[in-house]
Amino acid sequence: MMAKSFIERASLQEKESILEMLFHYLYQLSIPDKPYVAGRPVISKKNFLKSCVLKTVFQISSLQKLVASLKQFSYFRNLYGFTEVPHFPTFSRTASWF
Numbered sequence: 229m230m231a232k233s234f235i236e237r238a239s240l241q242e243k244e245s246i247l248e249m250l251f252h253y254l255y256q257l258s259i260p261d262k263p264y265v266a267g268r269p270v271i272s273k274k275n276f277l278k279s280c281v282l283k284t285v286f287q288i289s290s291l292q293k294l295v296a297s298l299k300q301f302s303y304f305r306n307l308y309g310f311t312e313v314p315h316f317p318t319f320s321r322t323a324s325w326f
Contacts, residue, residue: 243285247307250281275309276322282308291319 254277282304283294298305298313305313 247281247285250285251278254278254281271314271318271322272309273322273325276319278308279310279319280323291323292316295319 254274257274257277279294279298282288282297283291286297288294288297295313295316298308298310
């Protein structure tokens with residue numbers, strides 16, 4: 229509850245700083261770098277985990293809205309390592325994995 233109110237009050241710059249710290253932590257996790265294969269192209273599990281963090285930090289209410297946001301904002305798409313945004317079912321399967 230306290231974390232949610234902090235996120236709601238945080239400015240965009242503060243959220244970007246939080247994301248940078250989280251990504252640094254996620255990069256150090258021992259998630260196997262073997263990609264999650266859902267057809268082509270090959271997609272890294274870490275990229276999906278980063279996008280789930282984006283969903284939480286920016287309080288995006290659904291995976292469909294997350295996919296739409298990634299399609300709309302190339303900054304986030306590039307930040308999370310997606311050359312193109314995977315389809316919603318791919319996000320859904322991966323979210324259940326996490």
